[in-house]
Every structure is written in C-alpha cells, then in structure tokens.
Amino acid sequence: MSAPGHTASPERYLYFPGCSLKSTGAAYEESLLTMFRLLGAGVDELEDWNCCGATSYMAISEHSAFALAARNLALAQRTGAHELMAPCSACYLVLMKTLDYRKRYAQVDQSVREALDRAGLPTTNGVRVRHPLEILYTDFGAARLKSMSVRKWTGGRLACYYGCQAVRPYSEVDDPHQPTRMEALLNAVGVPTVDYTLRTKCCGGSLTGTIPTVGVRLNYELLKEAVRNGAEAIVTICPLCQFNLDAYQAQIRADIWKTLEVPVLYLTQVLGWMLGGEWKELGLNRSISGAKVLRRWLTAPKEKEAYV
Amino acid sequence: MSSSTDTNVTHGPNPTTPEAFPVAQGPVAIFTKAKDESLIRRRIRYQREADVGWMQRLAAQPGCEGLYACIQCGTCSATCPLSIYMDFTPRRVIQLVREGFRNDALRSQTIWLCASCYACAVHCPQNIHITDVMYTLKREAIAEKLAPKRFPIPVLAGVFYNMVRNHGRTSEFWIVLRLMLRTNPLGLLSMAKTGLALLRTGRMTLTQERVKARHELRAMLPPTEEVR
Numbered sequence: 001m002s003a004p005g006h007t008a009s010p011e012r013y014l015y016f017p018g019c020s021l022k023s024t025g026a027a028y029e030e031s032l033l034t035m036f037r038l039l040g041a042g043v044d045e046l047e048d049w050n051c052c053g054a055t056s057y058m059a060i061s062e063h064s065a066f067a068l069a070a071r072n073l074a075l076a077q078r079t080g081a082h083e084l085m086a087p088c089s090a091c092y093l094v095l096m097k098t099l100d101y102r103k104r105y106a107q108v109d110q111s112v113r114e115a116l117d118r119a120g121l122p123t124t125n126g127v128r129v130r131h132p133l134e135i136l137y138t139d140f141g142a143a144r145l146k147s148m149s150v151r152k153w154t155g156g157r158l159a160c161y162y163g164c165q166a167v168r169p170y171s172e173v174d175d176p177h178q179p180t181r182m183e184a185l186l187n188a189v190g191v192p193t194v195d196y197t198l199r200t201k202c203c204g205g206s207l208t209g210t211i212p213t214v215g216v217r218l219n220y221e222l223l224k225e226a227v228r229n230g231a232e233a234i235v236t237i238c239p240l241c242q243f244n245l246d247a248y249q250a251q252i253r254a255d256i257w258k259t260l261e262v263p264v265l266y267l268t269q270v271l272g273w274m275l276g277g278e279w280k281e282l283g284l285n286r287s288i289s290g291a292k293v294l295r296r297w298l299t300a301p302k303e304k305e306a307y308v
Numbered sequence: 309m310s311s312s313t314d315t316n317v318t319h320g321p322n323p324t325t326p327e328a329f330p331v332a333q334g335p336v337a338i339f340t341k342a343k344d345e346s347l348i349r350r351r352i353r354y355q356r357e358a359d360v361g362w363m364q365r366l367a368a369q370p371g372c373e374g375l376y377a378c379i380q381c382g383t384c385s386a387t388c389p390l391s392i393y394m395d396f397t398p399r400r401v402i403q404l405v406r407e408g409f410r411n412d413a414l415r416s417q418t419i420w421l422c423a424s425c426y427a428c429a430v431h432c433p434q435n436i437h438i439t440d441v442m443y444t445l446k447r448e449a450i451a452e453k454l455a456p457k458r459f460p461i462p463v464l465a466g467v468f469y470n471m472v473r474n475h476g477r478t479s480e481f482w483i484v485l486r487l488m489l490r491t492n493p494l495g496l497l498s499m500a501k502t503g504l505a506l507l508r509t510g511r512m513t514l515t516q517e518r519v520k521a522r523h524e525l526r527a528m529l530p531p532t533e534e535v536r
Contacts (some may be wrong), residue, residue, distance in 0.1 A: 018510075019477055019478045019479075019480075019517065022513075022514055022517065023480055023511060023512055024480060024506065024511045025511075026510060026511050027511075032440070032536050035384070035491075035520065041518055047521050048519050048521055049519070050472075050477060050519045050525065051472045051476060051477045052478035053472060054468070055423070055424045056464060056465040056468035057465075057468065057469055057472055058443050058474070059443060059446040059447065059462075059465040059469075060445060060446075060447065060450055060465055060466065060469040060533075061452070061469070061533050062370070062443070062444075063532045063533070064528075064529045064532040065475075065528060066526075067528050067532045068472065068528070068529060070523070071524065071528060083379075092393075101370060101371075105370040107370070108370055112532075114531075114532075115527075115528040115529070117521075118527040118528055119521075119524035119527045120524075121524070164424075164425035164426060164427065165422075165424070165425070165426065168425065168426035168427065168429070168430050169426045169429045169430050169437075169439075176430045177430070185314065199426075200343045200427035201427075202389045202390075202423050204390075204423055205423040205424070205425075206423075206461075206464060207390075207421075207423055207461075209460075209484060209487070210460035210461045210463070210464050210487070211421075211460060211461070212498075213511075214390065214393050214421070214518050216521065218389060218390075226418045238393065247505060248502070249500050250501060250505075251502075263453065263476070285509070286509040286510060286511055287509070288505045288506075288509060292476060308500050
C-alpha cells in the first residue's frame with residue numbers, strides 16, 4: 001500500500017482561477033490545490049489574471065470580449081507556459097472559444113492582435129487550454145489515482161454532474177453527449193456512482209439570480225433526478241453548478257421538498273479526500289446544504305477511520 | 309416565348325425595387341375588409357414590413373454562417389432546457405431571423421433566456437451554432453436599445469460588463485446589489501438568506517476585486533468595442 005504523495009512527478013501546471021474560485025467557489029480552489037499537491041504536481045497561479053468575461057461580456061461586445069479573454073492567454077504565453085489550466089467551466093469555454101475564433105475568423109484575430117499589441121503583450125495564439133478533469137484523466141489516469149488513494153469511501157453513492165460548458169461545444173474534456181470520465185476516476189478510487197440521466201443538462205447559470213422561478217426550477221429537476229436515480233450526493237466540476245445546486249436548496253425545501261438535504265461536492269474534493277486530504281484544506285466546511293450528512297459520512301471516530 | 313425575354317425573368321420579388329409590384333399599405337391587408345381584422349388576426353407579415361436583408365447581414369458575422377442551412381427540424385427547441393419558458397422557441401427565432409422579422413426577434417425574451425449551454429449547437433443536424441446566433445442577436449438588441457425593459461438578464465449583462473471593463477474582475481456581492489437595485493429592490497430581502505449563508509461559509513467578499521494592470525485593459529478594450 002502506498003503512502004500519500006510518494007510519487008515525485010514532474011507535472012507543473014499554470015492555473016487560471018477566475019472570479020468564482022476566489023469567492024463562491026473557494027472550496028474548488030482549496031480542494032484543487034490540495035489534490036494536486038497530494039498527487040505530487042505543482043500548481044502556479046497566473047499573475048494578475050483578469051475576468052474571462054463569461055457569458056455576459058459576450059452579450060454586449062464581441063471583439064472586446066475576445067480581447068479580454070485573450071489577455072489571460074497572452075499573460076500565460078509571457079511566462080513561457082504552453083498550457084493554462086482553467087477549472088471553471090465558463091472560463092474554460094471562453095478561453096477555448098477565443099483560441100477557436102481567432103483561428104477561424106481573420107477579423108477576430110486581427111482585432112485581438114491589435115488590442116494585445118497596444119498593451120504590449122505577446123500576440124501569438126498558441127497556449128493550450130485545459131480542464132482539470134481532462135488533466136486528471138489523461139495526465140494521471142485512473143490507475144495512478146487508484147494506486148495513490150489511501151482512504152476507503154465511507155459516504156453514499158454519487159451522481160456525476162458535468163453541466164454544460166465544460167463538455168460543450170468543445171469535446172476535449174469528455175464526450176459532449178455522454179461523458180463518463182468522472183465516473184471512471186471515482187470508481188477507480190472506490191467511490192460508487194449512479195447512472196445520472198441529466199448529467200449534461202444545464203443548471204441555468206445566472207438565472208437563479210435573475211429569474212429565480214426559472215433558475216431554481218431547473219435545479220430542482222437536477223436534484224430530484226439525482227435522488228430518483230439513487231444518489232445521496234452530487235459531484236460537479238463547475239463552480240456555478242455547485243453554487244446553484246448547493247445554495248438554493250433552502251428555497252426548494254420551503255417551496256416543495258421539505259426533506260431535501262443533498263451535499264453538492266467538487267470532483268477535486270472527493271478525489272482529494274481519497275488521496276488523504278483533510279477536511280478544511282479540501283473546503284469541505286464550505287458546503288451550505290447537506291453539511292451534516294457530509295460530517296456523518298466523512299468524520300468517523302478516529303479508531304474506526306478506514307485507512308486501507 | 310423567345311429566348312431573349314427569358315433572360316429578363318426574375319424569380320420572386322426583388323427586394324431592392326419594392327415599387328415594381330403592388331404592395332399593401334398600412335396594417336390592414338388588401339384582401340380583407342377592416343371588420344375582418346377582429347375575427348382573423350394576421351400572424352404573417354407582409355414583405356414590406358420585414359427587413360429582407362437582415363439575415364444576410366447576420367450570416368456574415370462570426371458563428372452565424374450556418375443560418376442558411378436550417379431545415380426547421382426543431383431539434384434545438386427539443387434539447388433547450390429553457391424553451392418551455394420562452395416567448396418564441398429557438399427554432400422560431402431562427403425562422404424569424406430568416407424571414408427578416410427583426411423587431412420580433414430582437415424584442416423577444418428568448419435571446420436573453422438562452423443560458424449558453426450549447427445543447428442546441430451540439431445536437432443541431434445542420435451544425436448551426438445557434439448559441440452564437442443568440443449572442444449576435446443579444447448584441448444587436450443592446451445596440452438598438454430593443455432589449456425588453458427592466459428584464460433582469462440584459463440588466464445583469466450591462467452591470468457585469470461595466471464592472472469587468474473598469475476593474476478587470478467581478479465581485480458577486482456588488483453585481484447582485486446593483487442588479488437588484490435596478491430591477492427589483494424588494495427582492496434583496498429574499499436574497500439576504502443566501503447571502504448570509506455565503507458569508508458564513510466564507511464564500512463571498514464585500515470588497516471590489518481588481519487587476520493591477522488596469523492600464524492594459526484601458527489600452528485594449530475601448531478601441532475594440534466599435535468593431536462589429
């Protein structure tokens with residue numbers, strides 16, 4: 001049996017947090033950094049990054065939205081990196097789209113190039129954008145995660161929720177129609193998952209804030225279907241999905257479903273836990289819904305704690 | 309029929325010279341009497357009321373070239389998680405664009421309800437980037453001031469845009485506060501519970517986040533904004 005972090009691996013990743021991982025998604029950042037540390041990989045934060053623009057900036061101005069996102073890629077380029085890791089689905093999509101549109105449309109490329117040039121930043125379009133799920137699956141792999149896993153899962157079955165922008169429209173993270181990589185990784189480290197039919201259905205994004213009747217309803221459907229399929233918690237790869245499913249359960253409880261208490265975790269929290277991470281350094285104390293369920297699952301008395 | 313006259317035959321009306329054929333004037337159709345309007349409400353517009361060149365102009369924009377290929381199969385509406393809340397389904401919006409019903413498309417709530425989940429785009433059998441078409445319509449609605457008034461989604465887009473443009477980063481607390489003050493100040497009360505839960509779990513800051521090199525943003529963004 002292996003001890004935590006025994007493999008000294010040469011992986012180093014440049015990391016673009018985005019606004020969510022510094023606020024509502026703080027647990028995602030904490031667990032991501034902890035998980036990569038336990039895997040023996042280094043993670044460096046991109047210096048002076050800016051907001052990717054998400055969906056709202058693109059709705060007002062197209063070319064300046066691409067210029068805004070391109071600044072982050074140019075900053076990464078300036079450090080000499082070839083890759084940039086973007087854990088937030090919205091950031092990932094916007095950065096991927098910027099690379100794609102600069103390649104496909106000369107007029108986009110030209111205006112972005114001119115904008116970068118005015119700021120004295122590198123103008124080439126050469127950084128590869130990567131999502132942690134794809135990094136975990138291809139750079140590390142299920143077998144390596146299994147060999148480094150030190151805990152036995154003492155919690156319930158999980159529904160893997162991929163959401164929208166990480167898997168669509170670009171298909172590098174996983175299959176856009178039927179993604180399965182989260183299940184593959186979790187099952188490898190001994191975490192049971194259920195068949196979740198709504199795995200790629202949209203959580204509504206900011207609709208929970210703008211038109212709550214519509215946004216909260218979408219999240220009710222997602223939670224209901226997870227529970228109907230036998231899941232006791234949901235695991236996500238996006239800070240907005242996690243926030244929507246986690247923070248609005250009180251409202252759903254008040255409206256329609258009195259007993260609803262479903263923990264909503266990040267993939268990095270579950271994997272980090274299995275790799276031997278601790279409660280606080282994985283941000284497990286930041287859950288709003290199902291906090292008691294989580295405590296019952298993951299803090300067994302010391303003598304009973306199931307190390308394999 | 310001689311071959312010399314065949315070369316002058318045009319198929320369908322020529323939009324550049326509408327005076328070449330009789331055109332109905334005003335809102336009442338020429339084939340119905342005024343009193344029939346109360347019984348039969350016309351759903352289809354006459355050509356003079358439509359912007360016939362609009363689709364060509366949109367299709368020239370990045371991501372919208374697929375508009376020509378739509379077969380009106382409705383896969384987009386079927387996969388859309390929000391189509392049940394929309395005033396026009398995505399399939400209908402595409403057809404409004406193709407027929408030049410510019411006002412109806414730009415004033416619709418549909419384009420704002422689109423949450424950019426890209427389900428339609430990956431399922432479309434004709435590979436139309438419907439999400440990008442929706443973005444193009446959003447931008448045109450904002451530019452033409454046709455977005456539905458006090459509808460929270462375009463207001464959020466504007467608040468978000470201004471914050472990122474000025475500071476380079478977003479702070480959720482200030483975005484939500486500005487959005488609610490502009491659209492639904494009383495709604496702040498119902499949001500207080502969620503806000504407190506976020507503060508308690510250390511997931512919300514009350515300060516405005518900023519990038520250091522804001523001069524780079526000022527050099528980059530404003531000159532790019534007029535390009536369409």
